Structure formats: C-alpha cells, structure tokens
Amino acid sequence: MTIRYLPVEEAIPHPGLRMVVVGNVPSPWGEAAKGIFHIKKIDWIGVRLAHDSEPLKHWTGGQMSGPVAFYEQERPRSGWAEILLLAERLKPTPSLLPIDPAERALAFGLAHEILGEGGLCWTRRLQLVHAGLQARPGFPAPVAKYLAPKYGYSEAESAGYGTRIVELLSMLAARLKSQRKAGSPYHVGNVLTAVDIYSATAMALFKPLPHEQCAMRDTTRAAFEALDEPTKSALDPILFEHRDALYARHLALPLSL
Numbered sequence: 495m496t497i498r499y500l501p502v503e504e505a506i507p508h509p510g511l512r513m514v515v516v517g518n519v520p521s522p523w524g525e526a527a528k529g530i531f532h533i534k535k536i537d538w539i540g541v542r543l544a545h546d547s548e549p550l551k552h553w554t555g556g557q558m559s560g561p562v563a564f565y566e567q568e569r570p571r572s573g574w575a576e577i578l579l580l581a582e583r584l585k586p587t588p589s590l591l592p593i594d595p596a597e598r599a600l601a602f603g604l605a606h607e608i609l610g611e612g613g614l615c616w617t618r619r620l621q622l623v624h625a626g627l628q629a630r631p632g633f634p635a636p637v638a639k640y641l642a643p644k645y646g647y648s649e650a651e652s653a654g655y656g657t658r659i660v661e662l663l664s665m666l667a668a669r670l671k672s673q674r675k676a677g678s679p680y681h682v683g684n685v686l687t688a689v690d691i692y693s694a695t696a697m698a699l700f701k702p703l704p705h706e707q708c709a710m711r712d713t714t715r716a717a718f719e720a721l722d723e724p725t726k727s728a729l730d731p732i733l734f735e736h737r738d739a740l741y742a743r744h745l746a747l748p749l750s751l
Contacts, residue, residue, distance in 0.1 A: 497528070497750040499540040502550045508539055509566065511584070513577075514550065516560040517542035518751050520698040520708050522608075522615045524561045527577045529691045529745045534585040538563075540750075559644075574609040575602070578688050590688040601682045601689050604669075607662055608692040614662040616645065618699045621655040621725075622717055623647045631720035634713060660728040666693055667730035674732070679739060686744060693733070694740040700729055703741070707748045 505512045511531075515524040531538050543560045544550055554562050554570055562572045563580060571577050582591060592598045607613045623641050625632025627649075633641065641647070669681055681689040699718050702708050721729070741747055 497538075497540045499542055502541050502544070502547055502553065505539055505541045506549065506553055511536060511538040512541060512564045513538055514541045514543055514554060514560050514562040514564075518711060519714055520695070520702055520710060520749055520751060521560065522692070522695040522698055523574060525695040525698065525749065526574065526609065526688075526691050527561045527563065527581075528750075529695065530578060530581045530590060530688060532746050533588065533590065533686075533691075533744055534581055536581060536585050574605065574692070578605075588686075590686065590691070592683055592685075592687060594683075597683055601687050604666075604681060604689045605692050607665070608689070608696050612658075614659060614666075615696050615699055617655050617658045617662075618696075619645060620647050620652070621659060622699075622720065624649070624652040624655060625720060626717075631716070633717050637717075656722060656724055660724050663725070663728040663730070663733065667728075667732050670732045670736055671730075679736070686740075690736070690740055691745070694737040694745070697733060697737045700725070701734065703747075703749065707741075708751070709748065710751060 500508065500512075502514075513527060513531075515521070515528070530536075541550070543558065545558055551558060553564075554572075557570065557572050559572065561577065562570050563577045564570050565580060565584065571580050578590065582589060592601055609615055619641065622632040623638045623645070624647065626635050626638030627642065627647075629635070632638065666681075673680060678684045680686055681693060698708070700721065702710060702715055702718055
C-alpha cells in the first residue's frame with residue numbers, strides 16, 4: 495500500500511483528508527484507520543508524527559499521538575470511533591457498521607474492547623511498558639519511561655494487565671469460533687465490519703506481519719513479540735488466521751509505515 499506523505503507545513507493547507515500517523519510502527523490504531531480508508535477508497539494525505547514539530551503540535555491542538563485525522567477545515571479527530579464515523583460520512587458505502595441497531599451496538603462494544611482505553615491494545619501497550627521498566631523483554635526503557643505517564647501506567651495495577659489481555663484475547667477467539675461455526679468468517683454478522691479491521695491490526699502487538707509485508711525496526715518487532723506464557727497461550731491460532739485472511743481479502747500489503 496503506497497501512501498503519499500507530506501511535511502506538515504504542506505499538509506495543513508492541503509484540501510481534503512489528511513492524517514497524522516506514527517511512522518515506522520504498525521500501530522493498531524493507525525493501521526486500522528488506513529485500512530478503513532483503503533476499503534472505502536477514500537483518498538488521503540499522510541503526515542508522520544514528529545514530536546519536535548511546533549506547527550504539528552499547534553495543528554493537532556497539542557495531541558502528539560497518532561492517528562489524528564483532519565477533513566478540510568473541520569476539527570481534528572483522534573479517537574478510533576471519531577475516525578470511523580468520519581469515514582462513514584465521507585463514503586457511506588461500503589458501510590463498516592451494521593445497520594441493525596443491536597448488531598451496531600455489539601460492533602461498537604467489541605471495537606472499544608479492542609482499541610478503546612482499557613481495551614486489548616491499550617492494556618498490551620501498558621504491559622510492554624511495565625516489562626521495559628522492569629528490564630524485561632518489552633519496550634526499551636527510554637520508550638517505556640516516555641509512554642508510562644502518557645497512557646496511565648500504574649505499577650500497582652500492573653499485575654492485572656496480563657489477566658485483562660488474556661480475557662480479551664480469549665473472548666475474541668471464542669467469538670470467531672462461534673461465528674465460524676455459524677458459517678461466517680467475521681466478528682459480527684455475515685459481512686465485514688470495522689471490528690474485523692481492529693482485530694486484525696491489533697495482532698501486530700503480539701506477532702507483526704513478516705518483514706516483507708511489514709518492514710519495521712528490529713527493536714520494535716522484538717518488543718511486540720515479547721510474550722509471557724499466559725499471553726502466548728491465549729493467542730489462539732484463529733486470531734492470526736482471521737488476520738491473515740482479512741489482509742488477503744480486504745486490506746493492502748505491504749504496509750506503508
């Protein structure tokens with residue numbers, strides 16, 4: 495997947511959709527947003543996050559994380575739900591949210607458990623922060639020290655990170671197995687939804703796609719692949735089967751980081 499990246503000074507006045515993303519990292523949040531735009535065939539311009547850029551800091555309103563999406567002169571949108579709903583408005587078809595209200599509510603609930611605060615990816619990030627701060631395989635110590643206050647790391651709560659991750663991985667695997675038994679390869683109903691994209695991109699935090707599909711720094715790959723035994727056991731093969739099938743059928747490779 496080829497993305498056109500511009501310096502922030504050129505992107506700010508550029509018309510249409512622009513999005514700030516974390517560079518050189520298969521961030522589940524950023525890769526999910528990219529996947530949504532790809533499936534909907536929405537053209538956009540990329541801007542790589544630069545923490546020392548004052549124009550970028552001003553443009554994002556101080557939100558020095560990614561992704562942050564900008565459409566025309568509208569307000570910036572940084573949450574997964576905000577970006578999804580913006581994409582749904584810009585290109586209603588194909589919709590990545592169910593029409594049925596109950597299934598739509600289920601989709602939003604599952605999406606939050608994957609990408610929302612306290613969800614799978616959020617907690618996995620904190621787990622890797624904790625490991626790095628304890629000099630165990632995880633984020634390098636300088637990275638862990640930077641991320642810890644930014645995302646609410648608590649040493650007192652760190653013992654529960656692994657339990658939460660195992661619970662959520664097990665829930666997602668059980669759902670896919672139930673859906674497969676019912677004849678569907680997707681998380682909700684019988685069609686692709688944003689939940690499938692979120693689930694697929696989340697797997698990068700446990701086992702990134704191979705180098706030829708996801709060229710990333712070796713240190714980052716090693717951090718993401720650092721697994722304790724309970725987490726490793728909870729990574730049911732169906733989670734990666736779903737990820738690989740989704741990239742083969744719906745998403746673009748190689749990733750453009």
